[in-house]
Amino acid sequence: MLATRWQPRSIWSEMNRLREEMERAFGGNGLRQFDTYVYPPLNLWEDDNNLYVEAELPGFELSDIEIFVNGDNQLVLKGERKPPEVEGGTWHRQERGYGAFNRMVELPEHVDPDKVTAEFKNGVLTVTMPKREDAKPRRIEVKAN
Numbered sequence: 001m002l003a004t005r006w007q008p009r010s011i012w013s014e015m016n017r018l019r020e021e022m023e024r025a026f027g028g029n030g031l032r033q034f035d036t037y038v039y040p041p042l043n044l045w046e047d048d049n050n051l052y053v054e055a056e057l058p059g060f061e062l063s064d065i066e067i068f069v070n071g072d073n074q075l076v077l078k079g080e081r082k083p084p085e086v087e088g089g090t091w092h093r094q095e096r097g098y099g100a101f102n103r104m105v106e107l108p109e110h111v112d113p114d115k116v117t118a119e120f121k122n123g124v125l126t127v128t129m130p131k132r133e134d135a136k137p138r139r140i141e142v143k144a145n
Contacts, residue, residue, distance in 0.1 A: 039097070039101050039103070040055040040056050040057050040077065040079075040101065040103065040125075041055070041056050042054065042055050042103070042105065044105065044107075044108075046108070046109065046131075049130060049131060050128050050129060050130050050131060051107055051108070051109055051111055051128075051129040051131065052126065052127065052128055052129070053075055053077075053105065053125075053126070053127040053129070054124055054125070054126050054127075055077060055103075055124070055125040055127075056123065056124060057079065057120075057123055057124070057125050058123035059081055059096070059123070060079060060081055060120075060123070062120055064079050064080050064081065064082070065077070065078070065079040065120070065125060066078040066079065067116075067118055067125075067127060069111060069113040069116050069129065070104075072110035072111060072113065072132065073106060073107040073108075073109070073110050073111065074104055074105070074106055074107065075104070075105045075107055075127065075129070076102070076103070076104045076105075077101075077102075077103045077105075077125075077127075078100070078101070078102045078103075079100070079101055080099065080100040080101070081097070081098045081099065082098060083098045083099075084098070107129070109131050109132075110131065110132045110134070111129035111130060111131055111132060112129075112130045112131070112132050115129075115130045116128065116129045116130070
């Protein structure tokens with residue numbers, strides 16, 4: 001008798017396996033929409049004056065991206081990657097997703113929405129958000145008696 005050892009799997013790998021089985025059973029073509037909770041991958045960092053968000057958006061056109069600052073502390077990125085146009089060919093594998101995404105990020109500081117700028121270079125979107133003056137750190141002078 002052949003014995004194999006059971007290896008626990010993560011819930012996400014099991015969900016992906018289930019999705020693949022459902023696509024296979026119901027004739028799906030393997031094309032999937034972006035997962036709104038993970039796409040696009042982001043970096044969020046700050047210095048004394050600004051918050052910065054960097055988003056990876058390879059293959060996007062500038063016209064496919066929208067940026068909003070809601071209130072003083074929410075950044076919304078919306079976009080859509082168009083499906084590839086391939087005529088007369090057969091897909092053997094398609095792992096790059098396409099479709100619309102809508103990602104909201106709660107910011108750790110209040111920003112000035114009127115001064116937000118964005119740059120799109122080499123598939124990376126960089127959003128620079130100046131902190132509001134009342135959110136910037138202030139040096140407090142200590143007086144001696």
